[in-house]
Amino acid sequence: MTDRLGGGVRRKRPTMRDVAREAGVALRTVSRVVNSDPTVGAHLVSRVQAAISALDYAPDERAQQLRRGTSGTIGAAVRNLADAHPVLSAVDMASRSHGLAVLAMSTEDDEAREREAVMSMCGRRVDGIVIEPIGTSHDYLSAELAGGLPLVAVDRPCGGVEADAVLSDNAAGIGMAYRQLSVHGHRRIAYIGDDERIFTGRERAAAFRACVAASGGPLSGMVHPGVVTSSRVASALASVLSGPSPATALITGNVATTIEALRYLGADAGRLALVGFDDFTLADILRPALTVVAQNSAEIGRTAIDLLTARAADPGRPVQTVTIPVELIARGSGELPPPV
Amino acid sequence: MTDRLGGGVRRKRPTMRDVAREAGVALRTVSRVVNSDPTVGAHLVSRVQAAISALDYAPDERAQQLRRGTSGTIGAAVRNLADAHPVLSAVDMASRSHGLAVLAMSTEDDEAREREAVMSMCGRRVDGIVIEPIGTSHDYLSAELAGGLPLVAVDRPCGGVEADAVLSDNAAGIGMAYRQLSVHGHRRIAYIGDDERIFTGRERAAAFRACVAASGGPLSGMVHPGVVTSSRVASALASVLSGPSPATALITGNVATTIEALRYLGADAGRLALVGFDDFTLADILRPALTVVAQNSAEIGRTAIDLLTARAADPGRPVQTVTIPVELIARGSGELPPPV
DNA sequence: ATGCTTCGGGATAACGTTATCCCACACTGA
DNA sequence: TCAGTGTGGGATAACGTTATCCCGAAGCAT
Numbered sequence: 001m002t003d004r005l006g007g008g009v010r011r012k013r014p015t016m017r018d019v020a021r022e023a024g025v026a027l028r029t030v031s032r033v034v035n036s037d038p039t040v041g042a043h044l045v046s047r048v049q050a051a052i053s054a055l056d057y058a059p060d061e062r063a064q065q066l067r068r069g070t071s072g073t074i075g076a077a078v079r080n081l082a083d084a085h086p087v088l089s090a091v092d093m094a095s096r097s098h099g100l101a102v103l104a105m106s107t108e109d110d111e112a113r114e115r116e117a118v119m120s121m122c123g124r125r126v127d128g129i130v131i132e133p134i135g136t137s138h139d140y141l142s143a144e145l146a147g148g149l150p151l152v153a154v155d156r157p158c159g160g161v162e163a164d165a166v167l168s169d170n171a172a173g174i175g176m177a178y179r180q181l182s183v184h185g186h187r188r189i190a191y192i193g194d195d196e197r198i199f200t201g202r203e204r205a206a207a208f209r210a211c212v213a214a215s216g217g218p219l220s221g222m223v224h225p226g227v228v229t230s231s232r233v234a235s236a237l238a239s240v241l242s243g244p245s246p247a248t249a250l251i252t253g254n255v256a257t258t259i260e261a262l263r264y265l266g267a268d269a270g271r272l273a274l275v276g277f278d279d280f281t282l283a284d285i286l287r288p289a290l291t292v293v294a295q296n297s298a299e300i301g302r303t304a305i306d307l308l309t310a311r312a313a314d315p316g317r318p319v320q321t322v323t324i325p326v327e328l329i330a331r332g333s334g335e336l337p338p339p340v
Numbered sequence: 341m342t343d344r345l346g347g348g349v350r351r352k353r354p355t356m357r358d359v360a361r362e363a364g365v366a367l368r369t370v371s372r373v374v375n376s377d378p379t380v381g382a383h384l385v386s387r388v389q390a391a392i393s394a395l396d397y398a399p400d401e402r403a404q405q406l407r408r409g410t411s412g413t414i415g416a417a418v419r420n421l422a423d424a425h426p427v428l429s430a431v432d433m434a435s436r437s438h439g440l441a442v443l444a445m446s447t448e449d450d451e452a453r454e455r456e457a458v459m460s461m462c463g464r465r466v467d468g469i470v471i472e473p474i475g476t477s478h479d480y481l482s483a484e485l486a487g488g489l490p491l492v493a494v495d496r497p498c499g500g501v502e503a504d505a506v507l508s509d510n511a512a513g514i515g516m517a518y519r520q521l522s523v524h525g526h527r528r529i530a531y532i533g534d535d536e537r538i539f540t541g542r543e544r545a546a547a548f549r550a551c552v553a554a555s556g557g558p559l560s561g562m563v564h565p566g567v568v569t570s571s572r573v574a575s576a577l578a579s580v581l582s583g584p585s586p587a588t589a590l591i592t593g594n595v596a597t598t599i600e601a602l603r604y605l606g607a608d609a610g611r612l613a614l615v616g617f618d619d620f621t622l623a624d625i626l627r628p629a630l631t632v633v634a635q636n637s638a639e640i641g642r643t644a645i646d647l648l649t650a651r652a653a654d655p656g657r658p659v660q661t662v663t664i665p666v667e668l669i670a671r672g673s674g675e676l677p678p679p680v
Numbered sequence: 681a682t683g684c685t686t687c688g689g690g691a692t693a694a695c696g697t698t699a700t701c702c703c704a705c706a707c708t709g710a
Numbered sequence: 711t712c713a714g715t716g717t718g719g720g721a722t723a724a725c726g727t728t729a730t731c732c733c734g735a736a737g738c739a740t
Contacts, residue, residue, distance in 0.1 A: 015695090015696055015697090016696065016697070017696080027696095027697090028698080028699090031697070031698060031699095032698095034697095035698080059696085059697075060695090060696055060697070061697095062695095062696080062697090063695075063696035063697040063698090064696085064697055064698080065697090066695095066696080066697070066698095067696080067697045067698045067699085068697085068698070
């Protein structure tokens with residue numbers, strides 16, 4: 001397990017002391033040159049720089065961090081590193097523009113893993129954490145938060161602790177999807193999505209129920225939240241499409257569900273109107289092309305970093321939840337008419 | 341730019357010294373308890389642990405790293421954090437099982453960015469680096485490599501320096517694709533892929549030419565390497581499909597090309613036999629489902645970490661290039677017959 | 681009772697930086 | 711010539727750990 005690297009005899013790196021000796025100056029002078037302190041004479045500067053490049057010296061950031069008290073790194077605990085992750089990418093970009101590096105770790109949708117990752121980041125004394133929370137309770141973080149750790153939840157709020165959050169406007173998104181299908185003549189609309197123990201699953205399912213209630217459509221047997229597995233989506237879909245008055249349209253609550261639904265429908269995909277929550281790369285290539293509610297990942301990432309820096313500057317500021325608008329992208333599948 | 345966080349008054353964290361004072365023991369004893377040194381008496385251990393949890397103490401890993409001389413972190417410089425990145429995910433998994441964390445940074449296919457990212461990792465004294473090289477020359481790394489930095493190139497080799505590498509068997513993959521199309525009756529097979537300045541683009545185009553030569557098929561106008569843009573793929577495809585004897589089958593050299601080709605073909609996708617290099621999530625949902633040459637990302641990631649740890653253990657070992665087999669997954673698009 | 685071993689645990693010096701002090705040197709003005 | 715004034719640059723003490731020593735007390739045999 002913990003075999004950490006370094007068995008071999010890796011040549012030790014030159015330190016500031018070595019540079020000082022090489023240049024024939026004091027340690028502190030090298031530090032001054034490295035930090036471009038203007039109080040160093042020009043020819044001393046060049047002598048030190050010569051020594052630096054002669055020895056291939058590069059400062060040890062860990063020592064700098066330790067001394068300075070700041071790490072220049074923010075942690076990003078995301079659900080998954082394998083799938084496309086536009087938010088992580090946006091976080092990376094925004095961080096870079098602040099001179100910060102991103103320590104990305106995946107939580108694999110596992111509560112223990114999440115905790116492990118976050119604690120490891122704390123141990124590394126990151127200057128802040130962006131988290132896509134998976135666990136329902138994050139009170140293990142309360143000590144850190146009380147200590148002033150800037151933490152921003154993305155996509156879902158943290159449970160049990162007060163923390164800044166950036167969320168998508170789930171209710172509005174479901175509303176857009178529902179309206180689009182209604183406008184195109186659908187009355188019997190079904191929803192399949194994530195487990196309601198998950199925040200987004202809960203919000204989206206609730207929003208869907210509200211839409212149905214508001215429009216007076218049929219509700220019973222039309223809402224299928226639950227863990228997203230191939231078989232569960234398949235059976236939910238089968239039940240929704242069978243019986244005397246089957247659904248003519250479907251809203252899927254996340255990418256995984258959308259894909260499983262498409263897999264199940266196969267060549268019959270064109271028979272059922274479909275709007276998926278969340279966009280993905282190939283949605284425009286499918287036949288019919290997929291109508292989606294797209295989240296603004298770039299904006300989410302940027303906002304997360306903004307909140308992080310704001311809290312770092314003022315740990316006492318009130319906790320804030322920012323909701324980012326979503327957008328309906330009509331590509332065809334959501335505009336299919338109901339069968340006559 | 342470099343505004344680093346920390347403007348606010350973040351409460352300072354408890355240190356080992358604080359714990360020692362709280363528990364009424366010596367500093368060193370706390371360290372012993374933290375590192376579970378067996379030479380500490382049981383009741384002292386519990387007293388120290390009580391103090392630790394009373395103060396919410398967590399050791400500063402940076403100080404540990406500084407003192408121990410090893411960082412427990414490996415850097416991963418990958419082209420892109422936004423797209424699906426199964427190799428990064430595999431690297432993350434494999435690292436975790438070694439007790440290592442992964443510092444992931446994206447290079448955005450930019451040579452300067454790559455250098456910046458790698459140098460930043462070196463400054464953080466990572467124990468090793470996994471890199472998906474983008475630049476053609478990596479001699480800025482020669483000093484680090486000479487110093488014993490374990491570095492493994494993934495997907496493409498580094499240029500100008502000797503370093504371990506894990507590559508996919510590009511030639512075999514193109515061979516499989518070509519054979520599959522031949523077996524299904526195609527004679528006029530075209531190839532569109534990445535720029536030949538890029539290693540994989542070069543290897544795959546060369547392998548394709550070799551296949552054509554070996555089978556005695558037509559070559560002229562059939563090979564289109566170049567930068568992958570929507571317009572270039574479109575015009576290449578148009579040229580390949582026009583004229584008196586158009587191609588009846590196509591091999592695409594990477595995911596981006598595959599997707600652009602599908603976008604261009606639109607509803608006509610079923611008319612052209614197609615095999616894509618590299619698999620992706622929705623390939624099985626397309627109509628017709630896409631036949632691909634799949635790389636073994638999990639194996640690539642695992643092997644990279646293996647090479648890394650091996651070099652860390654023995655910096656003097658010979659540089660090694662490992663080739664990972666690829667696999668043809670027939671889903672339909674590559675098994676379409678030529679039009680009669 | 682005394683000498684020897686064993687073993688728990690405390691000072692203290694690193695690790696590679698930066699920040700605080702403080703001194704030595706040149707320069708100016710009377 | 712001497713006091714006053716910057717000013718470049720060197721010792722040295724942190725930052726929060728761990729490793730090396732070393733000491734005091736207890737256990738054992740004689």
